Structure formats: structure tokens, C-alpha cells
Amino acid sequence: MSPATQASYLKGLDYSVLQQCMHCGMCLPTCPTYDATLMERSSPRGRIALMRALADDRLGVSREFAKEMSFCLGCLACMTACPAGVNYAELFEMGRAEVERTKVSDALFRRLIRWTLIEMAFCHPPLLRLIGRLMWLYQVTGLQWVVRQFGLMALAPKRFRELEPLTPKVQAKFSFDLIRETERPQGPPKRRVGMITGCVADFVFSHVNRDTVDVLLENGCEVFTPRGQACCGSLHGHNGEWEMAKRLARRNIDAFAPEKLDAIIINAAGCGSHLKHYAHLLHDDPQYRARAEDWDRKARDIHEFLVEIDFKKPAPPASCCANGGPGRVTYHEACHLCHGQKITQQPRQILRAIPGLELVELNESTWCCGSAGVYNITQPEMSGKLLKRKLGHIDRTGAETVVTSNPGCTIQLETGIAASAHPGRPVVHPISLLAQAYRRARL
Amino acid sequence: MAIEELKRIVGDANVLTKDEELTVYSYDGTAMLNERPLCVVMVESTEHVAAVLRMANQRKIAVVPRGSGTGLSGGSIPSKGSIVLCTVKMNRILEVDARNLTMRVECGTLTQAISDAAEKAGLFYPPDPGSMKISTIGGNVAYNSGGLRGLKYGITRNYVMGLKVVLADGTVLDTGNKCVKDVAGYTMKDLFVGSEGTLGIITEVLLRLIPKPRAKKTLLATYGKMTDAAETVSAIIAAKIIPCTLEFLDSVTINCVEDYAKIGLPRDAEAILLMETDGHPAVVEEEAAAMADIARKNGARDVRIAADAIESATLAAARRTAFSALARIAPTVILEDATVPRSELAKMVAFIQSISKKYGLKIGTFGHMGDGNLHPTFLTNERNKEEIHKVEGAMKEIFDYAIDLGGTITGEHGVGVAKKPFLPGQLGEASIGLHKRVKAALDPNGILNPGKMF
Numbered sequence: 001m002s003p004a005t006q007a008s009y010l011k012g013l014d015y016s017v018l019q020q021c022m023h024c025g026m027c028l029p030t031c032p033t034y035d036a037t038l039m040e041r042s043s044p045r046g047r048i049a050l051m052r053a054l055a056d057d058r059l060g061v062s063r064e065f066a067k068e069m070s071f072c073l074g075c076l077a078c079m080t081a082c083p084a085g086v087n088y089a090e091l092f093e094m095g096r097a098e099v100e101r102t103k104v105s106d107a108l109f110r111r112l113i114r115w116t117l118i119e120m121a122f123c124h125p126p127l128l129r130l131i132g133r134l135m136w137l138y139q140v141t142g143l144q145w146v147v148r149q150f151g152l153m154a155l156a157p158k159r160f161r162e163l164e165p166l167t168p169k170v171q172a173k174f175s176f177d178l179i180r181e182t183e184r185p186q187g188p189p190k191r192r193v194g195m196i197t198g199c200v201a202d203f204v205f206s207h208v209n210r211d212t213v214d215v216l217l218e219n220g221c222e223v224f225t226p227r228g229q230a231c232c233g234s235l236h237g238h239n240g241e242w243e244m245a246k247r248l249a250r251r252n253i254d255a256f257a258p259e260k261l262d263a264i265i266i267n268a269a270g271c272g273s274h275l276k277h278y279a280h281l282l283h284d285d286p287q288y289r290a291r292a293e294d295w296d297r298k299a300r301d302i303h304e305f306l307v308e309i310d311f312k313k314p315a316p317p318a319s320c321c322a323n324g325g326p327g328r329v330t331y332h333e334a335c336h337l338c339h340g341q342k343i344t345q346q347p348r349q350i351l352r353a354i355p356g357l358e359l360v361e362l363n364e365s366t367w368c369c370g371s372a373g374v375y376n377i378t379q380p381e382m383s384g385k386l387l388k389r390k391l392g393h394i395d396r397t398g399a400e401t402v403v404t405s406n407p408g409c410t411i412q413l414e415t416g417i418a419a420s421a422h423p424g425r426p427v428v429h430p431i432s433l434l435a436q437a438y439r440r441a442r443l
Numbered sequence: 444m445a446i447e448e449l450k451r452i453v454g455d456a457n458v459l460t461k462d463e464e465l466t467v468y469s470y471d472g473t474a475m476l477n478e479r480p481l482c483v484v485m486v487e488s489t490e491h492v493a494a495v496l497r498m499a500n501q502r503k504i505a506v507v508p509r510g511s512g513t514g515l516s517g518g519s520i521p522s523k524g525s526i527v528l529c530t531v532k533m534n535r536i537l538e539v540d541a542r543n544l545t546m547r548v549e550c551g552t553l554t555q556a557i558s559d560a561a562e563k564a565g566l567f568y569p570p571d572p573g574s575m576k577i578s579t580i581g582g583n584v585a586y587n588s589g590g591l592r593g594l595k596y597g598i599t600r601n602y603v604m605g606l607k608v609v610l611a612d613g614t615v616l617d618t619g620n621k622c623v624k625d626v627a628g629y630t631m632k633d634l635f636v637g638s639e640g641t642l643g644i645i646t647e648v649l650l651r652l653i654p655k656p657r658a659k660k661t662l663l664a665t666y667g668k669m670t671d672a673a674e675t676v677s678a679i680i681a682a683k684i685i686p687c688t689l690e691f692l693d694s695v696t697i698n699c700v701e702d703y704a705k706i707g708l709p710r711d712a713e714a715i716l717l718m719e720t721d722g723h724p725a726v727v728e729e730e731a732a733a734m735a736d737i738a739r740k741n742g743a744r745d746v747r748i749a750a751d752a753i754e755s756a757t758l759a760a761a762r763r764t765a766f767s768a769l770a771r772i773a774p775t776v777i778l779e780d781a782t783v784p785r786s787e788l789a790k791m792v793a794f795i796q797s798i799s800k801k802y803g804l805k806i807g808t809f810g811h812m813g814d815g816n817l818h819p820t821f822l823t824n825e826r827n828k829e830e831i832h833k834v835e836g837a838m839k840e841i842f843d844y845a846i847d848l849g850g851t852i853t854g855e856h857g858v859g860v861a862k863k864p865f866l867p868g869q870l871g872e873a874s875i876g877l878h879k880r881v882k883a884a885l886d887p888n889g890i891l892n893p894g895k896m897f
Contacts, residue, residue, distance in 0.1 A: 019774035019825070024472045025513040029553070029577045038485075038531045040512070046467035053466050064463040083767035084776070 009094040009101065009242075010055045018055055020086045021048045027078035027088075032368050032386055033071055041068055044078035044088055051095050061102040069095045071382065073375055074238055075368035076273075076339035089273075089340070090280075093237050100240035122199055122231045123244055129174060132203035136170035168204040168411045175202045178210040179225045189222035191309070194256040194264040196275070199231040201268050201407045211435035212267045212302055218438050219311050223265075228255040232266075234274030237281070238373055249278045250288055258295040265302050267431055269406035270373065272301040273340030301337065302431055303346035303405065314437035316355040325356015325440070326433050330399035332390065332413065333366045334406035347405060347430045354437045360397045364389070371412035387416045395422065402427045445502055449484055449526070452494045457532075459483040468527050471512040471519045472574070473861055474777050475825050480507065480521035487532050489607060489615060489646040496644065496890075497613030499526060505893050508640040510551060510579030514586060515778055516859030518639050522894050530581050533646065539564050543621045544652045545604060550581030550645050557650065566652040569596035572855070573766070581645050587637035589855030594813030595687045595721075596653075598855070600636045605649035608635050610642075611886040619649060634881070639857055640892035642885045656721035659687070660731040661755035664716045664743040665709055669693065671742035672714035673789035676812050678737045679718075680785070684730050688719035689813030690762045693792060695799075696769060696807040696820075700761050703768040708761055712744070716812065717762045719755075765809045766820070773805070773822035777834065781845040782816040782854030794844050795819045802833045816854035843868070858896045866897055 010018075027044040028034050034043035041050070047068055053059040072092060079088050122128060138144050144167075175197040193216060197209050216223050233248035256264055266272045276299045278292040285292075300308070317325075331351060337343045344366075351359050370376060370386030390413070394402055402417070402425060404410055413427045449458045459465070465479045481504070486492050499506045505525035512519055521527050533551040540546070541564050548557060554575035561568040571590035572578055578588070584606070589598045605619025618631040635643055666672040676689055692700065692715045701708045708715065716738070720730040735746045749755040770776045783791045792808055795817070799806040810817040819841060821834050842852045842865045852858075852865045867875050878897050882889075 015826075016774050020771075022472070022474060022770060022776050023470050023512075025511050025574060025577050028511060029555070038534075040467040041464055043467075049467050049470065050463055059462060059466060062463065064461055068463070084770040085767070 008055075009097045010051055013055065013091075013094055015055065017087055017090060018048065018052045020084050021045065021052075021082075022084050023049065024083065026083055027081045030077040030081040032073060032075065032077070033382065036382065036385060042071055044072075044082075047072060047095065048086065048088070048091060051091055051098075054098065061098055061104055063104055065095075066099045066104045069099050070378060073335070073368050073370075073372040073382075073386075075335035075372060077335065077366065077368065080339045080342075080366070093240070093242075096238065097240035097242055122235050123248065125199070125202075125230055128199055128231070129203060132170055132174065135167060136172065136203070139167075139170060140172070168200070168414070170203050171206045173206055175206040175209045175225070176227060178206050179213050179223075181225055181227060183213060183217060183223045183225075185217040185220050185222060187220065190220035191262040192222045192224065192260070193305075194258070194261045195223050195225040196229060196232065196252075196264065196266045196268075196271065197225060198266070198268045198271055198407065199235075205407055205410070205429070208267060208429045208432055211429070211432040212265065214435045215302075215306070215311075215431055215438065216265065218435075219306065219309060224256070224261065226255040230255070232271040232275050233281075234271055235373060237274055242281075246281055246285070249281050249292065250285075253278065253288060253291050253295055256295075258291060258298050261298060263298050263300045263305055264295065265300055265305055267302045267405065267429065269301070269334035269337035269340065270408055272299070273336035275299045276341070301341055301343055301346075301405075303337075303350055304341070304343050306434075307346040307349055311350070311353075311434075312438075313353045314355060314434065315441040317440040317443055325354060325437065326401055327356065328358045328360055328397075328399045329401040329403050329433070330360045330362045330394060330397040331365060331430070332362055332369060332394070332402060332404040332409060334404055334409050335366070335368050335372070337405055338366045347403075350430050350434055351403065354433055355440075357433065357437075360399050362397055362399075363393045365393075369409050369412050369416075371406070371408035373408060376408075376412055383412075387412060391416050391420055394425075395420075399425070401425065403430050403433065405429055405431075445498070445504055445526075446482055448498050449482065449495065452498065453484055453486060453491050457485040457487070457491075459485070468509065468512070468529070469521060471509070471514045471517065473515055473517040473520065473859070474775050475831075476517045476520045476860065478521050478523060480525045480527040483527040483529055485529050485532050489609060492528065492609045492644050492646050493613045493615055495526065495528060496609055496611060499890050500612050500888055503888050503890060505890050506644075507892050508581070508585070508644050510582035511553070511574075511577045513574040513578045514582060514859060515780070515856040516586075516853065516861040518586060518857055518859035518892070518895055519582075520860060522892075525893075528644065530579060530646075533581075534579075536560050537647070539566075539652075540621070541566065544654075545621050546650045546652055548580055548648055548650065550584075550647060551579045554578050554580055554583055561652050562655065564652075565655055567655040568602065568650060568652055570599045570602060580648050580650075584636055584645055584648055585638060585640050586857040587855075589811070589814075589816060591690060591811060592687050593811055593816065593855075594689060595685045600633070602651045603632060603636055603648060604651050606632045606635055606645050607647035608643040608645050611888065611891050615646075616643070621649065637857070639859065639896050641882060641896055642891065644891070656687075658724040658727040659719060659721040659755070660727045661688075661749040661758050662718040662731060662735055662738070663747045663749075663758040663761070664718065664735075664738040665712045665745040666714040666716065666742060667712065667744055668742060669714045669792050670789045672716045672812070673792075675716060675738045675741040675743065676788070677786065678741055679734055680813075682733060682737060684720065684733060686718050686730070686734065686813060687721045688717060689811065690717040691715060691809060691812040692761060692765055693796070693808040695805070696765050696809045697761075699768040699772060699807055700764055703771060704760065704764045706757070706760055706764075709744075715761060716743075717759060719759075762809070765807075766818075769807045769820050769822060773824060775821075775823050775825040777821040777823065777838075778856075779819045779821070779838065779841070780810075780816060780854045780856045781819060781841055781850065781852060782814070783845050783848045783850030785813070785815045787848040787850065788812060788815050788817070791815075791817060791845065791848060791850070795841060798837050798840055802837045804830070804833055804837055806837070811854075814854070815850065839865070860895055863896060
């Protein structure tokens, strides 16, 4: 179906979703783009008012509307603040879909990026892995070093120049090289869980995926990591590509067969936030609706899952003081974990259970770091401001290590830290620290 | 032409005229009101405000002041063809004076920022309107906002020591100072507190601060009968205790909170009373014990005293989530603020419940029992014209009854446009006449927030 003939997403929406906003303004102080501009149009309340005006035919889809939809981080801090429980996540996705449908912002570069990333790479896992492999070659062959050392990037177009430092370090081994399709714990398994490896995480954070499987095994879970799994579709949903998001959801349901699992585990906040809403996505698909509901019931963020099953607390290492643990760490909350999934205490509970770890609270820990999916690519200026603010808070904690649970945040913070006055500070996933603690306990 | 002149005054980027921009300044926090302005001007200084008013006064263009747009009486809804003068960029804290216990701020400063700055200096700014995280002090002063601490600490007016105000013709007026005692001339600052932007535009506020109370204790009492809760409040006051918080929820609200937050409230209770006392630690201990005792003697089924800050937060959760719990139920939420003398509170609550039955409307009531300020909250749908008509009828009856009991149509939200039809009924001809004479003297061209209040 060609987008232009598709019906308006906002007009098709149940009007009560729009009406639920009582324009009280409580979202304004939590919105990073309102905070930066003090402009109502760049606030959640303003954006909802624009969407409602569109649905009412008081406004048409314009470039100004498109700008606001693109300027919004989708961090969902407004949903945490909203007294009326407005489903901004849904409204935001509809708003962006409306922009795509009407093609009001159709620059060539933008279309090219969208086509490469959203329609090709993130819909075809083998292709994405090939891109990952090429990136890895670029990095290990020394080509990246040459490019950076001799300033060759100066020759590239401006946008590519801005993107190059953001290219994450690709691991030599991807997730499927490190994780067997089925792995069994020592002793009889207490639970059978599915493991989602993610798309970028699959080759940039394959070690975090391995750590997650180790932690699950340590807690008596049999872990199933199907080879046929696809990207979760969150990137597509957030960027107005609903049909593709649905296709990917169906493919994942088939690959995992949720009816045979106790839980489906994800360690990336952004994916988790989307993965728990397959039933909504497929509500008009009679063939998949029931399975999607089953999927939603079982989809779990790893931290949430571990606390639910009362995870095994790592013992202090036997050979005392030899390897004292991670030391002073601070926790940056991924938006899609704290706002998208309301998971705030569980990661802290896990961190506090780790021997030799001192958790220092981060000021504004739930304020977006500016990564926000592809936001650091589409809105580099605002993203940079948020990163700077975040790094300032991190510096003031005096932490040796920053902990966070989302690939996007990790890459954003690593890039920022590398370019900062304290370039050595690592950014790690809480689950990696837990896996290391289990390993240390065995020494 | 007016637009070009405005751009010369405040700069191009501070004059908003696009359709999208006008759409997002056509509402405030009030339900069902919407009107687009001619343009929006983001002012950055008193000089900007003065120049804009001079120009508007010459051309007789209406000016509607606006802070964060959280008002609940439609006071910042644009009138047709008006300039919205938005103050959020004037948000600097100019001075915290710990020797004189004052703070000077620009009008667009957030109430929360003021509270935080006071706390940082070991001081306390007590007014805490429900929207304090985003409301601006200019709006608080212009609407004389209240909050949860009214009974013990008073309202915004009690903390305004001085104002910088721009009059309709652009004259800049300074009124008040840091002196606790000052009887030179009329107390002009008091004229502008609660004037709802109809007499002048406040650009700076000098606030009074007080020392921060050292301790606080929280109690929660549950009642089978609303009258018992009201009796408890009267008995506490009669025992010479002034708690800093005396908040109640009625049965509709209790059940909504329980549906939403599941915090274990008794669904068959008719009222819950949240009480807090603050001050010197020894006094707080003594008062908390006395309040618990009074509550039990007056028929409380259950009284819980929080042992620590965490338990305090748990007890306070019911009141804190009250509005959210109600707001989730219906697409349109109309939050009213009829207020009666404390002694008449039980009667008023019973009346609201009978009105709810009579009209077949869902109304949850909660509010500030210590100062008689109720929040009957109508849960409805603006698209259901028939029901909205009933809401209007019910509201009129509630306001009339509040006036009969010696109360007021608005305790803290202001008149704006939402309460305008009811004001003459409360004030009478003489007072409305005086209002009009004051308005005509200060704003002869009627450019300041026209059509609001009366």
C-alpha cells in the first residue's frame, strides 16, 4: 500500500487517547526539549495539542509539525510525570507515522538514511550482520586508525564526518558465535527462557549477551536463542514504519514460539519497551493476536526478571581482597527502562547485591542522555547538549565506572567520555557486572 | 504592523505567528477553553514588557499575560486578536537575602525553583500549589495561589513583600520593600496580588522566606462517617494545634485511588484524613500523639502514625495520587475549588454527594480540610453535550450553596473566565462596581486581560 493513499493515522486513532491529555502542564518540566527551548511547541503538551488539531482538521500536516515530531526524543519522561496516564508513546509513534505518510519532510539524504537503515539493514538480520562485519574490518585492519590519524574524514561530506566518531566498536565475535541455540544450566532447569540478542547489540554488545546468558544459566534457566530471530521493530515503530514493525513482530513470535517458554528475556531497554507491546501492534491480526498476548505476558527485561525470580546473590570472592570488585559506580537510567517500562529499582537491587560495589546516585539519572535511538544522528545539536549535561553529572559522582542498560546510551556515553577530560571511564551493563561477580565468586 | 513593531521590541525569534505556534498557546490548564491569539511574544525583561504594553495601549490591542499556562480558571486563555505575553524566559533568581529572609525573582521563575533555592539556604517558601513544579511565581501572585499548607502557613499573598509591575501604559512601578513594617501610603502591592493580569503585569517579586521547620510527622486516619472526619478537624483546632497538613479524600476518590494505585485503602471508608504537623521535634512528637488521640476519640476506625520518612511517604501516597487516580477515569476532568468556612465542611461534602446523585454525575471530592478548600472533581466527557449541560447545572448549585454557607466560589484557582458568571452572585453590586472603577482607573483602554474576572 502506498503511504499517500493510507488513511490518516491520527484521525484513525481512538479520540479518547488524544482527549486524555487535560493540558495541565505537569509534563513540561520533565521534557528535555521544553527545558532547552522554553517553547510550548517543543513540549509534550504542545505536541499533543498539535496532534489533536490535526485529528480535528484545524491544522494540516506541515513541515513545522514534522520538525517537532523529529525534535521530540521519545524519551517518555512525560509519561512518568503525567497525572492522567496519557499514552504519549502511542501518540508519538502515530505522529511520526503521519509525517511519513504525508511525506512532508522528504530530503534526499534523509530518505537514503531511512532506506538503508530502516527498510534494509534492520529488516534483514544477515545483511545487518554483514554491515557489522564490514565495520569490524574497518576497525581491525587499521583503516579507521588511518582515517582518523590522517584526518581523511575531512574529505567526507559533513554529515558523515559527524557520524564517524559515533561508530561503535564492533566485537570480533557476534552473539551467535558466542551463544549456542540452546544452553542448559548445571542441574535440572527451573525455567525455560528465550533470549533476544538485539540488532546492534548482536555485534557491538555480543559480550553483554554472553554475560546475560551466563547469568540466566547461573539462575537455573535453560536458555533458547533462536537463530531465526529478527530485530524487535522498535526502530520502525518509532519512525513511523508500522507495517514493517508488524512483520518483524510476527517473525519473532514464530522464531521463539512463546507458548513453549516461561519468559522472553531482553537486556536492552529500548527493545524491551517495544517488545512488551506486540499485542497492541498485532491487535487486528486474527492469526497472531492470541500468540502476541502470550508474548507480552512473558516478555521481560532482564533486571525485572532476575528480581522476580529472586536471583542468586553472588558470594564475595573466596580469595579475599585479590580482586575487590567494581568499586565506585554510578547508574544512568535508560529512558526506555525507567519511563518506558517503569523499571527503576531492579537494576539498583542487582548492583547493590554485587560484592565490592559502591553505588553512587547520579543527579538527574532519569534525564535523557541524548542517544534516543537514532536521535544523535538526526538531531546532533540537541543530542550533544544532553550528552554534555549528563557527563557533567557523571563527573561529579567521582565514579570509576558508569553503568547503564541500553546499547544506545552506552554508545552515546562512550563517545562522550572518550572525547572528555576523563576518557578512561568504562560504560558497562549491570548484567556484565553481575556475571563478573559470579565468576569472581568461583575463583 | 503591530507584529513588525513587536519584532523590533523583542527581536524576531521572540514573536511567534505560525499556525502551529498559535495553536499551542490557545489553551491553559482549564478544560474546554480554546482560542487562538494574534501572536505570542516571549519577553525577556521588564523593558520588553513596558515597551510591548506601551505599543499595545496606543493601538488598543488586548494583552493576555501567561506563564507556564497551568491555570485552572482560564485566566490565560487568549481573547480574540490578542497578544499573548509569555514570561517563561524571565526566570532568573535575582537575590537570596538570608539576613532579611527574602528572595527577589523574575516573574517567570518556577515555584519549585524558588522552593529549592530557599531550601538550599536553609529556609522555607511555604506556598505549594499543586502545579508548583511548573507554575511560575508571576502566575502564583496574579492568582494568589494556595496549596496544601494554607491553614498553618497561609497563601501566596502572605509571602509577597514587594512587586515590580508594569502598568497598562508602560509605566514601571515598584511597590513594597524588605521592611517587615511599612505603612507609607496605600499598600499598592496588595492590589496586584490576585488581580489576574487585569491591572498590570508583574515582572519581579520580592518574597518573604521563613526558617525551615526541623521536624515533621505524618498521620493517616480512616473514618466510617464523613462527619467524624470533620469533627476531628474541629477538635484538633479547638485543642490549639495548627497542623501543617489536613487533607481528606471522600469515598469516590478513595475507591479511584485504590483502583489505580492499590495501596490497601479500605474501600468502605467514607473519608480518609491525612494529617501532618511540623516544627520543633519535641513539639511535633507531642502534637502527633495528641492528634492521633483526638482522631480516635472522634470515631476514627484506624489511625496510623508514620515511624519514619519512608512510612510518611507511604501514608501520603493516597492524597498524592488522588488527582491522578481521578484524572485517569474520564477524558475530561473539571477540577473545582469551592471553599467554605471550616465548620461547614461536612455539610458541603454531603451536599456535593447529593448533587452527584441528583444529576447522575461522577464527582470525586478531595481537598484541604484544614482551610475548608474542597476540590469537587467532575469526571466527564466534553464531547457529551448533554452531560456537560448537567455539569453546568450541578456546578451552579454547588457554588450557590457554598455562598449560602458563607463560602466562596473559588478558594485558590481564581475567577478567570470559568467562574466569571458566578462572581456577581458572591460579591454583590457594590463590590463589582468598585472592581470596575479600579479597573477603569488603571487600564482605561481595557487592554489588560480583557473579558476576565468580571
